[in-house]
Amino acid sequence: xxxxxxxxxxxxxxxxxxxxxxxxxxxxxxxxxxxxxxxxxxxxxxxxxxxxxxxxxxxxxxxxxxxxxxxxxxxxxxxxxxxxxxxxxxxxxxxxxxxxxxxxxxxxxxxxxxxxxxxxxxxxxxxxxxxxxxxxxxxxxxxxxxxxxxxxxxxxxxxxxxxxxxxxxxxxxxxxxxxxxxxxxxxxxxxxxxxxxxxxxxxxxxxxxxxxxxxxxxxxxxxxxxxxxxxxxxxxxxxxxxxxxxxxxxxxxxxxxxxxxxxxxxxxxxxxxxxxxxxxxxxxxxxxxxxxxxxxxx
Ligand code: G1P
Numbered sequence: 010x011x012x013x014x015x016x017x018x019x020x021x022x023x024x025x026x027x028x029x030x031x032x033x034x035x036x037x038x039x040x041x042x043x044x045x046x047x048x049x050x051x052x053x054x055x056x057x058x059x060x061x062x063x064x065x066x067x068x069x070x071x072x073x074x075x076x077x078x079x080x081x082x083x084x085x086x087x088x089x090x091x092x093x094x095x096x097x098x099x100x101x102x103x104x105x106x107x108x109x110x111x112x113x114x115x116x117x118x119x120x121x122x123x124x125x126x127x128x129x130x131x132x133x134x135x136x137x138x139x140x141x142x143x144x145x146x147x148x149x150x151x152x153x154x155x156x157x158x159x160x161x162x163x164x165x166x167x168x169x170x171x172x173x174x175x176x177x178x179x180x181x182x183x184x185x186x187x188x189x190x191x192x193x194x195x196x197x198x199x200x201x202x203x204x205x206x207x208x209x210x211x212x213x214x215x216x217x218x219x220x221x222x223x224x225x226x227x228x229x230x231x232x233x234x235x236x237x238x239x240x241x242x243x244x245x246x247x248x249x250x251x252x253x254x255x256x257x258x259x260x261x262x263x264x265x266x267x268x269x270x271x272x273x274x275x276x277x278x279x280x281x282x283x284x285x286x287x288x289x290x291x292x293x294x295x296x297x298x299x300x301x302x303x304x305x306x307x
Contacts, residue, residue, distance in 0.1 A: 010135050012165040014158045014220055017060040017139040019051060020124040022068035022115040027269065036071045038143050040274070043281050043288070047268055048074060049102065051143040058154035060139060063110045064131050066124045075112055078105050120239025126229040134223055137165065140242070142217025145170075146277050148284070149263025153218050157259050160194065161220040164257070167249050170218035171195065171258035172265055180206050183215035183243035185258045195258040198250060202236040202243035213258060215243060216265055224249055 025037030032040075038048040055063065067074060081100070088097050115127045125140055132138055139154055147153040153170060161168050171185055186199030187210075199210060219242070228245040235241035249256050266280070267273030282292045 010137060010165065010222060012137065012162050014058070014137050014139050014161060015060060016062040016064060016132060016136065017055045017058075017141055017154075018064045018066060018125055018128045019048070019055075019141055019143060020066045020115075020121055021048065021071060021074060021143060022066050022118065022124055024068075024118070027271065028274075034070075036073050037269075038071075039073050039077060042146065042268070042274075042277050043285065046077065047143045047146065048077070050146050051141045052078075053102065054147070054152040054154050055139065055141060057152040058139065058158045060154075061109065062131075063105065064128045065110065065112045066115050066127050067112050068115055068118070078103060078110055080104060120235070120237070120241055122229050122235075122240035122242040122245050123232070125242055125245075126226065126232075126240070129226050129229070132223065132226060137161065137220060137222050138226075140217075140219040140221065144267065144269035145217035146266045146268050147216070147218070147261065147263045148266070148277075148280065149261065151262065153261045153263050154220075156261050156263075157218060157220050160257075160259055164194075165222070166255040166257055167222055167225060167246055168220045168257045168259050169200075169246065170216040170261050171213050172216050172260065173212050174214040176209070176212055177206070179204055179209035179212055179214065183241075184209045184211060185213045185215065186210035187213060187258070193260050195260070197256045197258055200243050200247040200250070200256070202241040215258075216261075218261070219246075221246065222249070222254075224252070224254065 021038050025032035028037055039046045052063065065074060085097065111131055113127050115124045141154065157168055157170060174182060180203055183200055183202045184204050185195065185197045188196045188198035201210060225245050228248040232240055233244055235244040246256055266277035268277055282288045
């Protein structure tokens with residue numbers, strides 16, 4: 010197996026029902042944190058980690074995503090004519106070279122594992138790959154996937170991003186059964202997707218960044234039904250442990266926002282807004298005001 014990671018899969022087929030009615034016509038991944046869509050944060054993170062090929066697993070109603078990464082000749086010509094070079098530069102981050110991005114459809118919502126499996130023909134049998142769930146937005150000095158790819162290149166075994174969560178939240182995640190805790194890296198002896206309350210083997214949860222070996226794709230061929238009757242990526246990774254191959258959890262440096270939930274999305278919006286030089290003062294002033302006079306804000 011190569012140990013250089015150059016391809017990433019972005020499962021973006023979900024309906025985003027938690028954000029209805031907005032997601033009736035706008036894919037969840039196009040919803041904006043400040044002024045950039047969620048998917049842009051994921052792409053930037055992947056690029057920083059050395060990813061060169063981007064594979065989107067989409068579904069009906071997601072064509073806005075394809076347009077987003079396309080060149081817009083009309084818009085560019087207009088901005089150029091008006092001398093708006095700063096905005097032209099902003100657009101650069103949305104460009105992909107021809108053939109650098111591929112879209113595959115998941116025809117049925119059969120689970121995250123199935124979505125990843127849909128990309129199998131675009132990966133070679135000897136190459137590792139990354140998976141990024143754009144709902145999990147991670148603010149970090151060194152982007153999370155870059156931290157993981159570096160760790161993987163040193164020690165090429167399946168690796169999942171991991172973070173401690175409160176015990177009552179474990180039921181919403183894939184949870185690691187830890188064999189040995191070495192600080193930033195843990196070795197794993199089992200993984201459970203969405204454990205029933207009170208049964209979680211730890212409170213170390215899988216967060217949506219993975220660096221996986223091609224074996225995981227082979228495991229997905231078995232189409233094993235797991236939690237919620239879905240084909241789970243967690244189970245295909247856990248099969249590696251059963252096969253005697255190592256799986257690592259990686260405690261990343263950074264702050265994770267659950268942008269799959271409304272509260273998490275709002276928190277990310279505030280946090281990313283405060284990180285911006287052009288917005289910080291005004292937003293901070295407003296937040297202080299709201300805290301002091303909550304009634305006035307309603
Ligand atoms: C998915 C994974 C789960 C992981 C989570 C992280 O679940 O199946 O193992 O912990 O992402 O966000 P979902 O949130 O899609 O239900």
